[in-house]
Amino acid sequence: MRILCPCCGERDAREFTYCGDASRVMPALDAEADAWAAYVWGRKNPRGPHEEYWQHAHGCRHWLRVTRNTETHEILSVLLEGPWRARHEAKDPR
Amino acid sequence: MAKYSIFSLVLNSLTRHRHWRPAWRKAEPRPEYDVVVVGGGGHGLATAYYLAKEHGITDVAVLEKGWIGSGNVGRNTTLVRSNYMLDQTVPFYESSLKRWEGLSHELNYNVMFSSRGVLNLAHAPSQLDVFTRRANSMMLNGVDAEMLDTDGVTRLVPNLDTSPGARFPVVGGLLQRRGGTARHDAVAWGYARAADRQGVDIVENCEIEGFLREGDRITGVVTRRGEIRARKVAVAVAGSTSQVMALAGIEKLPIESHVLQAFVSEGLKPALDTVVTFGAGHLYISQSDKGGLVFGGDLDGYNSYAQRGNLPVVEDVVSAAVAMFPCFSRVRLLRHWGGLMDMSMDGQPIITKGPLDGLYLNCGWCYEGFKATPASGWTFAWTIARDEPHALNAPFRLDRFRNGYALDEKGRGPYPGHH
Numbered sequence: 001m002r003i004l005c006p007c008c009g010e011r012d013a014r015e016f017t018y019c020g021d022a023s024r025v026m027p028a029l030d031a032e033a034d035a036w037a038a039y040v041w042g043r044k045n046p047r048g049p050h051e052e053y054w055q056h057a058h059g060c061r062h063w064l065r066v067t068r069n070t071e072t073h074e075i076l077s078v079l080l081e082g083p084w085r086a087r088h089e090a091k092d093p094r
Numbered sequence: 095m096a097k098y099s100i101f102s103l104v105l106n107s108l109t110r111h112r113h114w115r116p117a118w119r120k121a122e123p124r125p126e127y128d129v130v131v132v133g134g135g136g137h138g139l140a141t142a143y144y145l146a147k148e149h150g151i152t153d154v155a156v157l158e159k160g161w162i163g164s165g166n167v168g169r170n171t172t173l174v175r176s177n178y179m180l181d182q183t184v185p186f187y188e189s190s191l192k193r194w195e196g197l198s199h200e201l202n203y204n205v206m207f208s209s210r211g212v213l214n215l216a217h218a219p220s221q222l223d224v225f226t227r228r229a230n231s232m233m234l235n236g237v238d239a240e241m242l243d244t245d246g247v248t249r250l251v252p253n254l255d256t257s258p259g260a261r262f263p264v265v266g267g268l269l270q271r272r273g274g275t276a277r278h279d280a281v282a283w284g285y286a287r288a289a290d291r292q293g294v295d296i297v298e299n300c301e302i303e304g305f306l307r308e309g310d311r312i313t314g315v316v317t318r319r320g321e322i323r324a325r326k327v328a329v330a331v332a333g334s335t336s337q338v339m340a341l342a343g344i345e346k347l348p349i350e351s352h353v354l355q356a357f358v359s360e361g362l363k364p365a366l367d368t369v370v371t372f373g374a375g376h377l378y379i380s381q382s383d384k385g386g387l388v389f390g391g392d393l394d395g396y397n398s399y400a401q402r403g404n405l406p407v408v409e410d411v412v413s414a415a416v417a418m419f420p421c422f423s424r425v426r427l428l429r430h431w432g433g434l435m436d437m438s439m440d441g442q443p444i445i446t447k448g449p450l451d452g453l454y455l456n457c458g459w460c461y462e463g464f465k466a467t468p469a470s471g472w473t474f475a476w477t478i479a480r481d482e483p484h485a486l487n488a489p490f491r492l493d494r495f496r497n498g499y500a501l502d503e504k505g506r507g508p509y510p511g512h513h
Contacts, residue, residue, distance in 0.1 A: 018395050037495065043350050045336035070351070
């Protein structure tokens, strides 16, 4: 499996650390316990496209938001996570 | 279907084995049952068997989407042990191990259970301390445990590199002599045959496509082969749990499906007569009665439904095997395959009534599925028949996560891939 890092190019999956489901949204700090329980423990666990975090640990160390098909391991999209995404897409070299 | 015995063997030998009957009927699904068990793996079959045998509920169908033995029950590395630590987990797995010890006689089918011992290697004094704590916890729960020093490990497993110059020097180990291996296919076939003999219908090639419901109550299933009504529907589908439960409208569960690979080498003469596990990296290895080395290691590490693994883990596991057993370095790998693990948030299963009326759920088995087959079936059958958990599976309820009673033996937190 290879992941196309927006920063470093196509690299072997061994350079990346899997960091789990990226579709979960953290509830407000004062949210009810049930909302927190759903966030911490609940997973959709889809068969098919899955949005997930990978960190390019042995590369640029960017966190990536990857959409990958869990049935075929096909990588459907890779985006930088955080403020760097907008700069990267604007081709701003800062 | 006749009982297997020395007489049936002799009789069939004399008639050139032409008169053996299939071990179970190819049942056609009927439109209605007392209990429908979704999933014809080890746990589903064991559940059906114990429902019939222990609770007298024989109007049961087991629906399997493929064929019996096609899923994890035929894909695991066949290890059986009860070397756990928590007061909730040890009694459960120990009850399973006790059932393994008499299973061949109970099922009238040779599951080839072999108490060859399971050895966990320690590679640092601190790890040995952790194992000693685990051994104490096991013994307090009435389970056998033995601590070995390096010499003890060398005597037990002479082929293991225990020299001070080893890549991972061995400082000792935790041995459970009653642990061992069993023939995984025979477990599936044995439970299928025993359930069938009690009157259970085993329906293969019958994937479910939805649930029948009246309000919030589940009243049956829709299958490829038509609708089947049931008073109770029990789901035991391992890696497919999230998909099947989504059909019932349950969107989120404390489960992720991951792929775990297993390997078998070419056949060798007897070289390893115990099960050795190397937890500091990750490897567990044993030798099957046929002679192949059967081993495995880590999950591939990401959510997957592929039922096949990727190469980095092949390299990782094989290099660990060769580092531990340099004498196996020229052995050729025969096959490797992947199975879908329903990894739960604390590394322990869920055996529960609910989450909807008329529905019963058995999932989240992580690495524990095969060894737990008898206890899982037995406690799940109890829960289905009596509508309440047995003391053994009461801690394994679904709401334990929400309520702060997770059974996280290693304290690793809600990261399914890390258990």
